[in-house]
Amino acid sequence: MSFFDKMKQGASEAAKKAQQTVEITRIKASIFAKQKEIERQYQLIGQQVYQAYSSGSLSLAETAIASGAEAIKLIEQEIKLLEHKIVEVKKEKECVCGKVVLADTKYCPGCGYKFPNEPVIIDLENPSREP
Ligand SMILES: [Zn+2]
Incomplete structure (x- = not known):
């Protein structure tokens, strides 16, 4: 392989690496956003539990807890897929x-x-x- 070919290859390797880094950063940002969303869901569940407790019947919060937990499960699955994507990009x-x-x-x-x-x-x- 000639010197110039080697240089060209090196340059495209570097470009690929840079592109890879951008892609991974982007995926990590969406993972971060999804983790924030999970925290928000936890907070909502907590509020529902507190309100139900205050009104004297914890069972009032049951539906809200279940739907919140389902939402968290879904987001966790999405995070898993994004982590898989990082593995693929790397x-x-x-x-x-x-x-x-x-x-x-x-x-x-x-x-x-x-x-x-x-x-x-x-x-x-x-x-x-x-x-
Ligand atoms: Zn093994």
Whole structure:
């Protein structure tokens, strides 16, 4: 490979890296926003419980607690998907044991699992598909 080719490759690697960093920062920002949303849900549940307690019947808060908890569950799932996305952007993959390794790793350093030859890429369009 010529000197210029090497330089070109280095430059595009750097550009790729920068793009990757931007993407990861963006995903982390949405994770942060979702964590804030969970906190808000906790607060709402707390308010409902307090109001129900004050009015003398805690059971009044039951529905509100259930819907708040459901909302939190959903947001937690969304956060999980976003964390998966970060793994994908970093060109990493997750082992069956849960250890995160580089995409071209053949054997897991944690448990010794042999990865199939084709790297498992998480489909961003259908992130519900679990590996
Ligand atoms: Zn493993």
